[in-house]
Amino acid sequence: MDLFDIGFLTIRLVDLIDITIVTVLLYKLYNLLRGGVAINIFIGLLTVYALYWICVKVLSMELLGTILGQFISLGFIALIIVFQQEVRRFLIVLGTNNILSKNTFTRQILPWNWQMAKSNPLNIQDIVKACRQMAKTKTGAIIVLAKSSELKYYTNTGDLMNAEISHSLIESIFFKNSPLHDGSIIIVNNMIKAARCVLPVTENVELPGHLGMRHRAAIGITEQSDALALVVSEETGDISIAKEGHIKVNVSLEELERTLNEEFPN
DSSP: EEEOOOOOOOEHHHHHHHHHHHHHHHHHHHHTTTTTTTTHHHHHHHHHHHHHIIIIISSHHHHHHHHHHOOOOHHHHHHHHHHHHHHHHHHHHHHHHHHHHOOOHHHHSTTTTSSSSOOSSHHHHHHHHHHHHHHHHHEEEEEESSSSSSOHHHHSSSEEEEEEEOHHHHHHHHSSSTTTTTTTEEETTTEEEEEEEOOOOOOOOSSSSTHHHHHHHHHHHHHHHOOOOEEOOOOOEEEEEETTEEOOOOOOOHHHHHHHHHHHOO
């Protein structure tokens, strides 16, 4: 169906849908890439493609079009190689923020529910209590709360525990003289799956300089998965929450509890 027809240009409804989808995808890609060196590569690739389109479609420059065409023909392979982590994050965003996973009806009729099975509700009270005590004593800590993925790759980098959550256990793990305090704990299905885990560090160059390695690791794991990460600063005692590659610093205990209830409803 044609919406507009001005002689040399015909705009159909499907064209508007096409443009809208491409715009949304580009916006998602920009949000995933911004702050890192990958955004410069992405802009460079877009420039090459725009130049190819102008040369071939508009100016009919066959020689330059052929050269650029050969470059673009290898573009998908180059994208997979150069943007391995970004492609992974992009697919995670699509997989964990789709309509099916948010819709209650579809989650009921689809047996796999697009999420890992949750046997027990998260023990939010003990997590908040541990964070409050560690903030008071300025005990550095990083707690990763898994959602749709069990984060097996990262739990295998630490010491497996499979222990029930308790505020005293969390506090003892991060006690400065504890052999397990260096690294993070990962909580899966209301169990402390592992401690002393190594997390990926974000490559975002736009982060403030005062954020330390714990904060950067918290951002890094939320870039690679849909997990939530909590950080207690050893220097200030402030509590931070990382989600989807972004971090909110100096949150109150009330805000922490509210966020956990929103992200992990019983």
